């Protein structure tokens with residue numbers, strides 16, 4: 001700031017301007033505290049807010065000042081300069097932390113890292129990217145800030161650095177490495193992303209075009225063309241299921257068998273139904289074979305003797321798999337930024353918290369964010385959208401078949417301020433209605449008795465559809481015999 005004024009004055013008055021000193025209304029020698037530095041940054045806040053960003057001083061300790069900043073880079077360097085100028089005793093100002101050293105590598109993998117809070121010695125970091133860099137994030141924080149404990153009289157400790165490393169799995173890797181990585185991801189998160197998946201971009205783009213063309217039609221047309229299909233299929237707006245759940249979305253839900261796709265295609269376009277049906281059939285065929293491939297890798301990674309035990313269910317001609325297009329209209333008129341995950345004036349619940357009932361879900365979205373997954377400890381993590389990747393979710397049936405080794409991923413969609421609609425295309429790989437589901441023998445042993453009683457997919461589905469979206473549906477299928485045996489032992 002001072003430098004800008006100096007330049008303007010020198011331009012105007014030349015060498016007559018000798019020295020320019022900045023003076024402050026308040027006591028310049030006042031203590032350097034989080035509050036004081038935060039207060040000083042008020043000069044930059046209007047500009048930052050204008051870009052939908054935010055700035056917050058997290059800690060000031062022994063010459064180190066840690067600042068969380070979201071906004072354009074140009075203002076970011078202004079933040080650093082403004083602090084150093086006003087509080088010269090802050091020799092080390094880290095905007096968005098010390099983690100800047102790792103950012104280029106993380107970005108390279110399409111990932112992201114952000115310090116969410118530093119409180120009472122706990123540092124909470126949100127991280128998306130490969131595991132290897134995730135542990136680097138942890139190490140970098142510990143290395144940098146643990147040393148401060150020694151030198152600082154009132155230590156700022158970073159006891160628990162928590163790097164959330166959502167796995168991104170490269171499907172071109174060698175098979176044995178892949179199966180291990182996929183099993184690990186299913187176990188740790190019930191969720192992972194895949195790259196180099198082999199689904200042709202042309203097939204994805206054609207499906208996306210058909211989807212956006214459909215949602216661009218007037219509401220009455222969509223309703224008339226696809227609103228009257230047998231429940232729960234067809235076009236829906238805001239309602240989710242039959243139990244009063246609502247969301248800020250419209251959708252098209254289809255069964256994946258050829259006959260129902262052909263029926264809906266005729267309803268959507270009487271002039272050229274094959275354009276829509278071909279796009280849907282090609283897309284479903286491609287993601288189905290990707291799903292089967294990943295399920296075979298799961299079986300290999302779990303050392304299950306029958307390697308097709310999961311994929312056979314989905315590949316079956318009678319498979320009850322379905323396909324869904326979700327369209328979340330954008331929010332208007334909101335530029336305010338709120339870092340908390342709670343719903344506020346700027347966010348709406350697009351699709352409420354739930355797990356998918358099927359075996360495996362494969363989701364592809366455009367580049368509009370909104371999807372979040374819940375980790376085992378209850379932390380909600382936003383998933384960075386990438387149209388070239390697929391997101392994979394463990395469903396309830398896979399949880400039952402692995403006897404709880406994998407836990408189905410709870411997820412939701414929160415629509416924030418974006419100018420573009422979010423559109424997702426989701427394949428839910430399901431067994432045939434009459435297929436029996438139970439924990440695989442390989443997954444059951446005396447220390448790990450069967451957690452679930454056998455059920456058919458039809459029974460499970462009926463129960464699932466009778467329950468609200470957020471319910472844990474598998475609870476109804478817990479093996480009460482095992483439970484009572486265990487209680488007796490206690």
Ligand SMILES: C=C1C[C@]23C[C@@]1(O)CC[C@H]2[C@@]12CC[C@H](O)[C@@](C)(C(=O)O1)[C@H]2[C@@H]3C(=O)O
Pocket residue numbers: 232240241242243245253322324354355356357358428464465466467468469
């Ligand atoms: C509220 C509901 C909607 C849902 C059926 C349910 O009763 C509970 C599960 C929901 C879900 C989630 C994943 C899929 O989007 C879906 C099609 C499915 O199979 O289960 C939906 C169901 C739906 O939207 O009809």
Ligand SMILES: O=C(O)CCC(=O)C(=O)O
Pocket residue numbers: 324326351356363365371411412413424426
């Ligand atoms: O639309 C999305 O991104 C996710 C929706 C979802 O979870 C679902 O349809 O089951």
Ligand SMILES: [Fe+2]
Pocket residue numbers: 354355356411
């Ligand atoms: Fe879902």
